[in-house]
Amino acid sequence: MLILDNIEYKIDNFSLGPLNISIEKGEYLALFGASGSGKSTLLEIISGIRKPKKGRIILNNRDITNIAPQKRDISIVFQDYALFPNMTVFENIAYPLKIRKIDKQKMDENINELSQKLKIETLLKRYPLNLSGGEKQRVALSRAIIHKPSLLLLDEPLSALDQDLRVEAIDILRQIKSFGITTIHVSHNKEEAKELASSILYL
Amino acid sequence: MCYNKQYNLSKIIFLIAGSLVLLFILSPIIGMTLSVKAPYLFDTINDVQVRETIIRTIIISFTTTLIASFFAIPLAYILAKYTFPLKRIVETIVDIPIVIPHSAAGIAILGFISRDTPLGKLAQSIGLNLVDSPIAIGIAMAFVSVPYLISCSKDAFASIPDKIEKAAYTLGASPLKTFITISLPLAKRGIITGFVMMFARGMSEFGAIVIVAYHPMTAPVLIFDRFNSFGLEYAKPIAVILVLIAMMIFFLLRYYQGKIKDR
Numbered sequence: 001m002l003i004l005d006n007i008e009y010k011i012d013n014f015s016l017g018p019l020n021i022s023i024e025k026g027e028y029l030a031l032f033g034a035s036g037s038g039k040s041t042l043l044e045i046i047s048g049i050r051k052p053k054k055g056r057i058i059l060n061n062r063d064i065t066n067i068a069p070q071k072r073d074i075s076i077v078f079q080d081y082a083l084f085p086n087m088t089v090f091e092n093i094a095y096p097l098k099i100r101k102i103d104k105q106k107m108d109e110n111i112n113e114l115s116q117k118l119k120i121e122t123l124l125k126r127y128p129l130n131l132s133g134g135e136k137q138r139v140a141l142s143r144a145i146i147h148k149p150s151l152l153l154l155d156e157p158l159s160a161l162d163q164d165l166r167v168e169a170i171d172i173l174r175q176i177k178s179f180g181i182t183t184i185h186v187s188h189n190k191e192e193a194k195e196l197a198s199s200i201l202y203l
Numbered sequence: 204m205c206y207n208k209q210y211n212l213s214k215i216i217f218l219i220a221g222s223l224v225l226l227f228i229l230s231p232i233i234g235m236t237l238s239v240k241a242p243y244l245f246d247t248i249n250d251v252q253v254r255e256t257i258i259r260t261i262i263i264s265f266t267t268t269l270i271a272s273f274f275a276i277p278l279a280y281i282l283a284k285y286t287f288p289l290k291r292i293v294e295t296i297v298d299i300p301i302v303i304p305h306s307a308a309g310i311a312i313l314g315f316i317s318r319d320t321p322l323g324k325l326a327q328s329i330g331l332n333l334v335d336s337p338i339a340i341g342i343a344m345a346f347v348s349v350p351y352l353i354s355c356s357k358d359a360f361a362s363i364p365d366k367i368e369k370a371a372y373t374l375g376a377s378p379l380k381t382f383i384t385i386s387l388p389l390a391k392r393g394i395i396t397g398f399v400m401m402f403a404r405g406m407s408e409f410g411a412i413v414i415v416a417y418h419p420m421t422a423p424v425l426i427f428d429r430f431n432s433f434g435l436e437y438a439k440p441i442a443v444i445l446v447l448i449a450m451m452i453f454f455l456l457r458y459y460q461g462k463i464k465d466r
Contacts, residue, residue: 044369047369047373048372048373049369049372049373068372068377069369069372069373070372070373070374070375070376070377070380071375072373073375074373075373075374076369076370076373078366078369078370080364080366082364082366082367082369082370083367083370084367084370084371084385084389085367085389086385086388086389095371095374095376095384096374096375099374099375099376099380100375143374144374147374147375
């Protein structure tokens, strides 16, 4: 369960909040808002990349407000996917597992299983530079969920895809939703998010 | 039509201007290389003092660059990725060695390491005399050449999108782990360029070194010494050898850079 308790953020002329949001475990929340309303900023605050000026962030009964991003167990998929260009698809997906010192055999099993589910098993040896937008998105999603984080943050994950790929990507996200990971999906397209979300919030 | 004519004219002017610059750089080097007869060159290569001096220069410059990397690369990362008060001043300080005369740099270093300074006294207490030592040469080389390593590394780090590093944090990597596994490999090309630039610049330094350590001689000091003592004809072959070594390093660098593919 995620609770944002009176979260406030301010930088230069931009301010956000106070925000009070509560998300149940396993819930898929779609977050809407006008351009510049602070949707992406809110995701960066939740993930720990930005520090709120006021308020508390509680994740599964743990106050994570002052905890470093790497210790929060929250994954984020950025709009442009931010794949590591110096690593193959396999190495990208293996990254969070290597950090957690998961043994090689278990790591291979997990990656093979997930890559089959998300239809990227043929891409594992390729580098991000040689992937299409849809492929990059699936790799970024795989990397974000391979270690089963407590919370998944999606920052407009469909915005860089054309219409055909969006339909396919929504199927993939629906599959990810079935894994039961608590998710916040930032979007400006109400239709696509409505298809996936179990709850909707306007910022 | 008129546009095409103007375009062609500007193209010709740019080509001529560019060619003149190339000619200006290449003429003295080619002229000097061709003026040295092969037997003289081989005699010089077989000269023990020349060989020892060149090897010493390469070893000191390489060691200096390697040691400096451990300090310069983190500084380059900080300058590329963080905003902090007085950042402009820090950047200016880093560039100071480029703008001051190298003989002045030598004087400054001498004032820092000579026997009556705290550092000189400390070195003497453990039996080291810094002046006229390989350490003094290394310090002088590092002083004048470290801005090249910092500048190239900084540009390389700055070109890495912040989101890639942020993604690594959220996947569980600490800032240090992110630096080692993501930032450093992605900046590798720029860092290697900076490393070679610093190494080559250190190897060719004369002004600062001649003040802090005439002996043991480095190759540029030996060229000057031979020129001063015996004249141009005796200095030229060593100069040619040093130029050839420097060019070899640059060709190797270009070859290596070509090998590292952009992912």
